[in-house]
Amino acid sequence: MNAAPLLRVxxxxxxxxxxxxxxxxxxxxVHAVNNVDLVVLPGESLGIVGESGCGKSTLVxxxxxxxxxxxxxxxxxGHDFAAISGRQKxxxxxxxxxxxxxxxxSLDPRLPVWRLITEPLHIRGxxxxxxxxxxxxxxxxxxxxxxxxxxRLAHEFSGGQRQRIAIxxxxxxxxxxxxxxxxxxxxxxxxxxxxxxxxLKLQRELGLSYLFISHDVSLIRHFCDRVAVMYLGxxxxxxxxxxxxxxxxHPYTKTLLASVPSLQNSLQEVDASLTGELPNNRRLxxxxxxxxxxxxxxxxxxxxxxxxxxxxIKPNFEISREARISDHKVRCILA
Amino acid sequence: MTDTAxxxxxxxxxxxxxxxxxxxxxxxxxxxxxxxVGNAEIVGLVGESGCGKSVSTxxxxxxxxxxxxxxxxxSIRLFGRDPTVxxxxxxxxxxGKLVSTIFQEPMNALNPxxxxxxQLVGVIRRHEAISRRAAETVASNILSxxxxxxxxxxxxxxxxxxxxxxxxxxxxxxxFSCNPGLIIADEPTTALDVTVQAAILRLIQGxxxxxxxxxxxxxxxxxxxxxxxxxxYIMYAGRIVESxxxxxxxxxxxxxxxxxxxxCLPERVQPKAQLESIPGTVxxxxxxxxxxxxxxRCQEADERCYAxxxxxxxxxxxxxxxxxxxxxxxxxxxxx
Numbered sequence: 001m002n003a004a005p006l007l008r009v010x011x012x013x014x015x016x017x018x019x020x021x022x023x024x025x026x027x028x029x030v031h032a033v034n035n036v037d038l039v040v041l042p043g044e045s046l047g048i049v050g051e052s053g054c055g056k057s058t059l060v061x062x063x064x065x066x067x068x069x070x071x072x073x074x075x076x077x078g079h080d081f082a083a084i085s086g087r088q089k090x091x092x093x094x095x096x097x098x099x100x101x102x103x104x105x106s107l108d109p110r111l112p113v114w115r116l117i118t119e120p121l122h123i124r125g126x127x128x129x130x131x132x133x134x135x136x137x138x139x140x141x142x143x144x145x146x147x148x149x150x151x152r153l154a155h156e157f158s159g160g161q162r163q164r165i166a167i168x169x170x171x172x173x174x175x176x177x178x179x180x181x182x183x184x185x186x187x188x189x190x191x192x193x194x195x196x197x198x199x200l201k202l203q204r205e206l207g208l209s210y211l212f213i214s215h216d217v218s219l220i221r222h223f224c225d226r227v228a229v230m231y232l233g234x235x236x237x238x239x240x241x242x243x244x245x246x247x248x249x250h251p252y253t254k255t256l257l258a259s260v261p262s263l264q265n266s267l268q269e270v271d272a273s274l275t276g277e278l279p280n281n282r283r284l285x286x287x288x289x290x291x292x293x294x295x296x297x298x299x300x301x302x303x304x305x306x307x308x309x310x311x312x313i314k315p316n317f318e319i320s321r322e323a324r325i326s327d328h329k330v331r332c333i334l335a
Numbered sequence: 336m337t338d339t340a341x342x343x344x345x346x347x348x349x350x351x352x353x354x355x356x357x358x359x360x361x362x363x364x365x366x367x368x369x370x371x372v373g374n375a376e377i378v379g380l381v382g383e384s385g386c387g388k389s390v391s392t393x394x395x396x397x398x399x400x401x402x403x404x405x406x407x408x409x410s411i412r413l414f415g416r417d418p419t420v421x422x423x424x425x426x427x428x429x430x431g432k433l434v435s436t437i438f439q440e441p442m443n444a445l446n447p448x449x450x451x452x453x454q455l456v457g458v459i460r461r462h463e464a465i466s467r468r469a470a471e472t473v474a475s476n477i478l479s480x481x482x483x484x485x486x487x488x489x490x491x492x493x494x495x496x497x498x499x500x501x502x503x504x505x506x507x508x509x510x511f512s513c514n515p516g517l518i519i520a521d522e523p524t525t526a527l528d529v530t531v532q533a534a535i536l537r538l539i540q541g542x543x544x545x546x547x548x549x550x551x552x553x554x555x556x557x558x559x560x561x562x563x564x565x566x567x568y569i570m571y572a573g574r575i576v577e578s579x580x581x582x583x584x585x586x587x588x589x590x591x592x593x594x595x596x597x598x599c600l601p602e603r604v605q606p607k608a609q610l611e612s613i614p615g616t617v618x619x620x621x622x623x624x625x626x627x628x629x630x631x632r633c634q635e636a637d638e639r640c641y642a643x644x645x646x647x648x649x650x651x652x653x654x655x656x657x658x659x660x661x662x663x664x665x666x667x668x669x670x671x
Contacts, residue, residue, distance in 0.1 A: 051529075052528055188555060189555070189599045190383065190599045193611060193612035197609055197610050217529070222606050222610070255530060259532065259533035260529055263557070
């Protein structure tokens with residue numbers, strides 16, 4: 001448990017300029033990610049769950065360096081990502097790879113599979129074509145592709161196999177952290193099961209850490225050790241998956257879980273007001289972000305809420321043993 | 336709607352086979368599909384992409400591109416009428432008034448250049464001889480029925496000003512606006528968040544139950560379908576492999592494909608455990624395998640499966656097209 005974190009995100013904020021005025025100056029800002037802290041330990045999976053527009057994809061794109069953060073620090077294996085440069089930065093970057101949602105648009109349609117898989121190595125340079133082909137063959141086999149697939153083009157494959165190609169490409173630099181941005185939401189359930197099984201197998205074999213984004217709560221519960229629930233760019237609840245999903249503390253998490261369709265029980269009656277939508281992220285609400293949709297909000301919710309451990313807020317709240325040891329935290333004073 | 340004695344089914348598809356001719360050969364999209372939707376019944380159509388869920392209902396409403404498909408056998412009846420022989424004028428009367436469709440992507444189904452209110456009023460006035468003012472009142476009432484706050488403001492808005500969930504509610508309002516007898520909901524919640532999805536499902540179910548509207552609910556997500564449907568049809572590669580009351584199909588699935596589909600879901604297994612997946616891929620529908628289409632992927636298959644299995648009705652109203660279930664012939668009770 002006390003291993004040094006592989007990834008530490010501190011107080012990360014990302015804002016985008018909104019509409020521009022006549023002089024081209026931004027008149028408003030989109031607050032996509034607001035003061036997010038998170039940690040990924042070696043070999044664990046952290047799930048990020050939330051509605052569309054809550055900032056989960058922006059968060060991971062900032063982590064991997066596709067978007068420049070407005071403020072905050074991203075620390076990879078003890079190195080501040082903003083402070084390093086040159087060769088060291090290239091090396092650190094290769095420790096993190098990303099798999100996108102749609103393999104159709106994230107694979108070059110004109111490259112054969114072996115080139116697609118080894119593209120990151122090709123960019124890094126220093127390997128002969130023959131060596132790249134050997135490496136491509138190893139990677140392809142490890143994700144369940146056949147050797148004869150290596151000379152085909154991406155369009156010849158089904159969605160599940162394309163996602164396998166994307167995973168093989170992400171593995172090519174021997175990363176320690178894989179960021180999975182809704183890797184199975186474009187796939188059918190039977191294919192989703194194959195990809196999830198593959199990812200779990202790779203984790204067991206290679207000791208990978210995963211940062212897994214999904215809107216599918218049952219998938220996160222199955223796949224992740226810990227989970228962070230995001231709402232309007234903020235983490236509102238975090239802890240071990242079992243603790244958060246079995247004993248949700250934040251009103252938003254409770255609503256989210258009650259909305260998940262399940263085979264076991266029929267449609268639950270949830271109060272109509274709970275089914276509202278995310279507030280405008282141009283003007284952040286003062287106090288608790290969830291206040292307007294919350295059923296139990298009171299005067300105390302006018303103040304900004306901090307992430308605090310569930311045990312600290314409610315000493316006599318019945319919490320499971322997992323919750324105690326996993327520091328289950330919630331951003332709600334009334335939880 | 337006055338003849339209560341012999342009221343025809345809302346939708347009755349009998350042994351329908353349909354193919355799309357291509358240069359590579361005819362794609363046999365549907366093969367002997369039989370779907371019955373009774374009055375005031377909510378029926379789910381479940382299957383993976385490309386299994387023919389949408390094609391069956393689009394054939395019934397004649398939304399498939401004319402001249403690009405062939406119906407090789409079978410019949411379709413919409414409230415006792417045959418849509419395949421209707422003239423364009425008749426179809427215009429039927430669509431919207433008798434049967435209306437809610438599509439998956441609300442942005443593509445709404446005209447981006449016309450205000451919501453005008454689009455709704457247009458639909459209502461096409462089918463009902465009422466004044467613009469009266470139609471506006473109807474539209475506003477139905478929008479507030481869909482839990483849309485400030486319907487008058489939404490009616491003034493353009494589609495792009497609304498969120499996805501709001502647009503889908505507008506589309507549902509539009510589908511229900513002329514009190515059709517049948518609503519076809521083609522993956523209406525796939526593009527939406529779970530919280531919004533739960534609300535939309537509740538709206539469709541509530542409104543359909545109140546007005547006695549039949550609903551065909553198409554989805555690839557068996558959990559979503561199980562939430563609101565009375566009966567389910569499970570489709571695979573253009574055939575119905577299993578059908579029956581929702582609880583019976585979920586609790587005692589008979590067809591190996593239905594069983595595998597349910598075992599694929601992470602909901603029913605321990606965290607991090609191996610999920611069951613279906614080996615192989617969906618058959619090529621230009622040249623499908625002989626006999627049962629699921630045979631190449633089925634773990635129970637034997638030599639009998641090289642012949643096409645007929646659908647057999649079991650106790651409890653469940654029907655299954657599988658030789659292995661015929662052998663056992665044990666009556667299945669739904670409470671097991």
